[in-house]
Amino acid sequence: MATVFVVGAGPAGLFAAQKLALAEHEVIIFNRDVKPGGLAEYGIYPVKDKMKVGLRKQFAKVLALPNVHYFGHVPVGANSAVSIDSLREFKPAAMLFAVGAQGTKKLGLPGEGALGVYSAKDFVYYYNQLPPFASQDFSTGKRVAIIGMGNVMVDIARWLLLDDPAHNAEEIIVVARRGPLEAKFDDKEFEHIHMYLDRKAFQDELLRVQDRMTAVGQDIAKVPEETFLCLAKHPEQQSIGPRLTFRFMNSPVAITPGPDGRIARLTVAENILVNRNDSIAAKVTEQTIDLEVDTMIFAIGDMHDASVGLPFGKEGYVTNPEPADPKASYEVFDPAFRRVSEGIFVVGWARKPSEGLVGIARHDGEVGAAHVAQYLSDIQPRQSASADDIARALKAKGIQFVSKSDLSLLARAEEREAHSRGVAYCKFSDDAVMLSAIKQEKSTSTEPVSETVS
Ligand SMILES: Cc1cc2nc3c(=O)[nH]c(=O)nc-3n(C[C@H](O)[C@H](O)[C@H](O)COP(=O)(O)OP(=O)(O)OC[C@H]3O[C@@H](n4cnc5c(N)ncnc54)[C@H](O)[C@@H]3O)c2cc1C
Structure with a gap:
């Protein structure tokens, strides 16, 4: 064979x-x-x-x-x-x-190298503890722009709103090229964060882009039926803080860093929608506005x-x-x-x-x-x-x-570490730590090591 x-x-x-x-x-x-x-x-x-x-x-x-x-x-x-x-x-x-x-899909924007600008994949690797991202700086501030409107955006917003131990965020602004009917996330995922959606700001945003939707035959009344199902499922929901807001039909065009080198402003262009090959595309206009943000994460695919x-x-x-x-x-x-x-x-x-x-x-x-x-x-x-x-x-x-047997030793070392910290599960987030834990287990272990991952 x-x-x-x-x-x-x-x-x-x-x-x-x-x-x-x-x-x-x-x-x-x-x-x-x-x-x-x-x-x-x-x-x-x-x-x-x-x-x-x-x-x-x-x-x-x-x-x-x-x-x-x-x-x-x-x-x-x-x-x-x-x-x-x-x-x-x-x-x-x-x-x-x-x-x-x-690889990272770059937006190719002026100022993209500013501190506080991250690709979604790197950020996700960071909070999931993949070396070397786990030990790099992925600090986030109070006003975070997430570019993109798919499930990865929802995961990142969920982390910042719910699970980030730093709990810094005051507003998460989702910036999407196209309109609310082009949202790509699954409702099941959005259910985790729907209660943060600033309902008043969302309605205002729908009205702001309504004419541009009508121009391509879309109706804002379809939004609760087709994409933001939470609006129909939880009509009485009171928004809780931090705020989750949306900017539809906006494309990032420039990043301006502040004196500390960190992103301070994201300039976005207003888009119109156009029908192209049986789907809805965004067309950038000359009109721009500035969003004051201190963090930007682009979730536009890999x-x-x-x-x-x-x-x-x-x-x-x-x-x-x-x-x-x-x-x-x-x-x-x-x-x-x-x-x-x-x-x-x-x-x-x-x-x-x-x-x-x-x-x-x-x-x-x-x-x-x-x-x-x-x-x-x-x-x-x-x-x-x-x-x-x-x-x-x-x-x-x-x-x-x-090797496979090393993975068994690593699992054993992580179990031991979890036990000593009094937690259910521990995951080492540094290659050197993992390699040294394997070495340590090898030198002290009297138990046989199976060739499988336990
Ligand atoms: C943020 C996020 C959340 C997701 N959540 C879900 C979810 O909830 N449910 C779900 O079903 N799916 C989810 N997915 C999708 C799922 O993770 C992917 O469908 C799947 O992991 C793709 O598998 P893959 O093997 O092609 O690539 P990957 O999972 O990326 O695996 C690639 C492997 O190749 C290795 N590798 C990379 N470069 C090299 C190299 N140069 N040499 C040697 N090895 C290399 C890496 O170490 C890795 O082990 C999510 C994806 C993302 C990005």
């Missing part, structure tokens, strides 16, 4: 690994983070315990398969100690990239990370453009040579950034794995390096990787 390298241990990579391992292939996973899980561990909202615990258990089952091997704390990239070319030297039969969408070293184009990683072939969009394509990069595949958010929830990423990983399995059945077998060979090669390069 063939050896497949899976790069990235989020839901897409892990479920792809499971499918390939159950087809009796040898699967070797390389993951940037110490722990597996990707955004399921470090993106999903911290208090969604049931979902996180359930996913952790499923991931542990994948890693428990004897023909799945794990090298955590090993980023693969053109500027890393392990590059795609160095992986090729181990002669895998195929490589499946499931690295997610780690993009691929070019530094991984896969062929990269305008849409991110380049895949086979052949429209008639269902496997084409999973195959990496090298535009320089106008051919498929033989045996290299992408799945999950590495294939389509910000596309769907964990279930979609799982399905995509499994579909991609099926294409890989088909590819493997069509090629000549080759002699690949074993997991032990790779472990030796990484050690020789001085790379401190984390």
Whole structure:
């Protein structure tokens, strides 16, 4: 059976690994983070315990398969100690990239480098305790603008309104390019924060943009039925503080820092709505206004990370453009040579950034794995390096990787720490701390360590 390298241990990579391992292939996973899980561990909202615990258990089952091997704390990239070319030297039969969408979509605004301006992904990684973000400065102030109107915006507003231990926020201003009927969040998620919505300010805002909605055939009466269902479900709700407000049909155009270098003003342009290809688009006008804010978080979706070293184009990683072939969009394509990069595949958010929830990423990983399995059945077998060979090669390069048994030790150390702090669960948020906890457990442990994640 063939050896497949899976790069990235989020839901897409892990479920792809499971499918390939159950087809009796040898699967070797390389993951940037110490722990597996990707955004399921470090993106999903911290208090969604049931979902996180359930996913952790499923991931542990994948890693428990004897023909799945794990090298955590090993980023693969053109500027890393392990590059795609160095992986090729181990002669895998195929490589499946499931690295997610780690790049940041910049707004390209003047002043974007001001303090207090963050990308949503970095901010989410911070409050979910992913190293190194967990120990970086993501301080927020009293007036926070969140750009975007999807579920990630709702998560961030929820954190600032409800769970942020600093409780600094007085007003969260959601800035959206389009109108209230283009809101993209799920009502189930908005239910967590609807009581903060400043109802009076919201009605005023609807009236402010009403003419622009009417111009494209929209009716503000539809808002409580179609997007802000809380207005119909909880008509008597009294708004509580801090305030949650919306600025519809506004696009950020400039950031002005104050004397301390922190964002002090966000200039936004007024937009009009236009009908374009059966959907509603925003068109920027010359008219601008200034919003006084001390923090801005842009939640406008993610993009691929070019530094991984896969062929990269305008849409991110380049895949086979052949429209008639269902496997084409999973195959990496090298535009320089106008051919498929033989045996290299992408799945999950590495294939389509910000596309769907964990279930979609799982399905995509499994579909991609099926294409890989088909590819493997069509090629000549080759002699690949074993997991032990790779472990030796990484050690020789001085790379401190984390194995499956190390993950068990880490889980044990976190349990011990939780116990000593008198809390139910503890999650280390620093790579050096995790590596040293593993070392410490190894040196003191008399219990046998299973090859699985507990
Ligand atoms: C803020 C937020 C909240 C969400 N909440 C929910 C929710 O409540 N419910 C839900 O179902 N879905 C939720 N999702 C969506 C869900 O997290 C994604 O659908 C899913 O995680 C995508 O899986 P993936 O494996 O493609 O990518 P990821 O989960 O991003 O995993 C990528 C993996 O690749 C690794 N990696 C990255 N770069 C490299 C590299 N260079 N070398 C090696 N490894 C690398 C990372 O360490 C990571 O382990 C949320 C997403 C976000 C952003």
